[in-house]
Amino acid sequence: MIPPADVKEGETVMSEEETDHNAIYQEALALHEEHRGKLEIRSKVPLETRRDLSRAYTPGVAEVCRAIQKNKDLAYRYTLKGNSVAIVTDGSAVLGLGNIGGYAAIPVMEGKAVLFKKFAGIDAFPICFENYHSDFVEEVRNIAPVFGGINLEDIAAPKCFEVEEALQDIGIPVMHDDQHGTAITVLAALLNACRVTGKEFDDLRVVIIGAGAAGYAISRLLRCIGYNPDVCSPVREIVVCDTRGIIHRNRKGLYDNKYKFILADETNRSGKTGSIADALEGADAVIGVSGPGVLSPDMIRSMNERPIVFAMANPVPEILPEDAKRGGAYIVGTGRSDYPNQINNALAFPGVFRGALDAYATRISDEMKVAAAHAMANFVVRPNREHIMPAVLDKGVTTTIAKAVKEAAITAGYSRTL
Structure with missing residues (x-):
């Protein structure tokens, strides 16, 4: 192929698709830097007065704790549990990037959380373990009280099968x-x-x-x-x-x-x-x-x-x-x-x-x-x-x-x- 006149011999000519991908990559870096990620936490209740604080936190919150202690299913009524999902990964199979670890997996899990919120109104949060090699199943099991469901994500096979199967008894939906x-x-x-x-x-x-x-x-x-x-x-x-x-x-x-x-x-x-x-x-x-x-x-x-x-x-x-x-x-x-x-x-x-x-x-x-x-x-x-x-x-x-x-x-x- 004869290179265009403005391309010197030996230089690489990028296709239109490659040029567009490179532009998207740079825009993505800029977007994430500008907002420092894609998620934030906001309060659903006012915190303007002392009474607001007493109802949302101490002493009023103690009564909510006592109610849940008597019946843990009331966490669905009184807390974020009923509308929350944990997006759990060990970073071992992220996109086509492979085993890149928990830190590098955060942007992908944040993106998944944004999709949950946009399409289903669900509050989802990334839980990213860094190349975890100990009892991964037990660690995931122990975070379950906060969430109404667990979305397993980007975990390499065959570990993904084993983790999902082992977590089916925790009382909330778990799906890879x-x-x-x-x-x-x-x-x-x-x-x-x-x-x-x-x-x-x-x-x-x-x-x-x-x-x-x-x-x-x-x-x-x-x-x-x-x-x-x-x-x-x-x-x-x-x-x-x-x-x-x-x-x-x-x-x-x-x-x-x-x-x-x-x-x-x-x-x-x-x-x-x-x-x-x-x-x-x-x-x-x-x-x-x-x-x-x-x-x-x-x-x-x-x-x-x-x-x-x-x-x-x-x-x-x-x-x-x-x-x-x-x-x-x-x-x-x-x-x-x-x-x-x-x-x-x-x-x-x-x-x-x-x-x-x-x-x-x-x-x-x-x-x-x-x-x-x-x-x-x-x-x-x-x-x-x-x-x-x-x-x-x-x-x-x-x-x-x-x-x-x-x-x-x-x-x-x-x-x-x-």
């Missing part, structure tokens, strides 16, 4: 959003993709690329493994791929990873082996939660008629929408906001936690997750190829999901009566 928020959103997208393509959900052959937190949770939800069969309908078949290709029961090395072993046991019933390309032959849908560029137009051509392609790696998807369509993709979704059909867990977690808090829920159950997915899908009244998902910025999505989640919590018996 990278797993279940993503899975809920994918289920909603797949339901509407079936409405558009005419495919039957329970007849789908699905390939999932990526066997980490998101891939594991998506596969289990789509196959209803570990879910109440009365509320969950499975797809026909799932094949999961990682960087070594298809995960199957006879593959060497699976015993080194408990969760890949589980995937091998619970999916790929036909015993397929080989590469990602082999997995896609005859598939109805492919869901990418891995990395950039692992799919090609030729792979899409080998799929079943009217193929569904969800390429969700960010910022660069497994295949660009234009390339997927060149390969014959009928519906394409990505995790990005600059393409149609954004499939992003920001559509799920505000409504899920809003509904859980409104129900004073003790956990986030199977019924609540499935209800959230169907509410999200049904929010799009007339889906089409370019519009199978609600807009992330549409607050009506949160309200609709929250109502469905609250009702599911009450029906399933996971709500409190104060």
